Amino acid sequence: MMRSKLMNLVPRAVATTSRQMSTATKLTTVQVDDKTGIATLTMNRPPVNGLNLELLRDIHQSIEEIEGNKSRGLILTSSNPTIFSAGLDIFEMYKPDKERIRAFWTALQDVWLALYGSSVPTAAAINGHSPAGGCLLATSCEYRVMLPKYTIGLNETKLGIVAPKWFMSTFESVLPRRLAERALNQGRMFTTEEALAVGLVDEVANSKEEAIAKCAQFIGTFAKVNPLARALTKQQLRAEELKQLEDERVQDLEKFIFFVNQPAVQKGLGIYLESLKKKATK
Numbered sequence: 617m618m619r620s621k622l623m624n625l626v627p628r629a630v631a632t633t634s635r636q637m638s639t640a641t642k643l644t645t646v647q648v649d650d651k652t653g654i655a656t657l658t659m660n661r662p663p664v665n666g667l668n669l670e671l672l673r674d675i676h677q678s679i680e681e682i683e684g685n686k687s688r689g690l691i692l693t694s695s696n697p698t699i700f701s702a703g704l705d706i707f708e709m710y711k712p713d714k715e716r717i718r719a720f721w722t723a724l725q726d727v728w729l730a731l732y733g734s735s736v737p738t739a740a741a742i743n744g745h746s747p748a749g750g751c752l753l754a755t756s757c758e759y760r761v762m763l764p765k766y767t768i769g770l771n772e773t774k775l776g777i778v779a780p781k782w783f784m785s786t787f788e789s790v791l792p793r794r795l796a797e798r799a800l801n802q803g804r805m806f807t808t809e810e811a812l813a814v815g816l817v818d819e820v821a822n823s824k825e826e827a828i829a830k831c832a833q834f835i836g837t838f839a840k841v842n843p844l845a846r847a848l849t850k851q852q853l854r855a856e857e858l859k860q861l862e863d864e865r866v867q868d869l870e871k872f873i874f875f876v877n878q879p880a881v882q883k884g885l886g887i888y889l890e891s892l893k894k895k896a897t898k
């Protein structure tokens with residue numbers, strides 16, 4: 617993986633076509649701005665961008681496409697007007713299919729390795745709620761711009777599940793350790809304003825367009841930096857976390873499968889799903 621990434625580190629040419637639109641896959645779109653050369657990756661799985669196997673595979677494919685098409689940066693966002701991503705699709709984990717759940721977790725690992733380790737500058741335009749897996753995606757990026765009055769955080773303990781080590785280290789790469797530990801233990805969801813105050817997000821914007829513009833501005837700060845030096849610097853800083861998961865992928869998968877199949881965990885997920893449904897009928 618590292619070798620193919622290094623192949624991408626030659627100075628990048630800006631796409632020459634006008635506002636190139638490619639529907640890379642069904643559940644994501646990739647749009648490259650011909651002026652800036654920045655690619656916007658939009659998640660589009662109604663109603664809440666729940667990360668199921670198919671969406672994860674499409675996100676992974678889109679990241680690879682962006683790595684390969686010489687884009688100058690990647691902005692991750694959502695087509696839903698109020699939700700960035702509701703995190704992992706709980707139906708993938710509740711009463712799971714034996715084969716599918718393995719493919720599902722493997723796809724999540726692939727997405728994280730590709731996004732956290734991406735050679736291009738990355739930013740998240742968080743245009744809605746961003747719990748759990750949504751927060752993982754956002755914090756895997758180098759910069760975050762969020763719209764007001766939404767929430768973001770790793771709420772796993774509230775669901776009776778445990779965020780894996782790589783979720784935690786991603787969170788900890790953004791927040792000071794003491795704050796990260798407390799928030800993880802509490803399963804705390806931060807409002808936009810709270811997230812800005814602690815540095816979980818970098819800026820607040822009043823519209824999705826403004827958020828995307830601010831993300832592009834951040835990516836633009838690298839315009840005069842040598843792309844190879846920048847990418848290698850980022851990858852060195854992130855190498856330890858990436859290597860840890862790469863080395864322990866199989867164990868991580870087995871741990872997840874064992875944990876998720878525990879009767880108490882299944883019971884907890886069932887109750888949580890019911891509470892989400894009840895909320896919808898209120």
Ligand SMILES: CCCCCCCCC/C=C/C(=O)SCCNC(=O)CCNC(=O)[C@H](O)C(C)(C)COP(=O)(O)OP(=O)(O)OC[C@H]1O[C@@H](n2cnc3c(N)ncnc32)[C@H](O)[C@@H]1OP(=O)(O)O
Nearest residue numbers: 666702703704705706745747748749778872875892893896
């Ligand atoms: C040691 C290592 C071991 C490893 C151990 C395992 C580690 C796993 C780590 C887990 C990571 C995760 O991401 S776990 C996922 C955590 N996610 C969450 O807790 C988010 C829960 N959802 C919400 O809070 C809200 O839905 C929110 C996103 C804010 C949107 O609110 P809204 O009012 O706009 O919409 P709602 O009415 O609630 O939702 C619309 C519909 O979508 C459904 N829905 C919402 N979120 C959903 C979700 N995540 N999965 C499935 N379905 C979901 C609702 O039930 C509704 O279904 P209908 O009623 O049928 O229409």
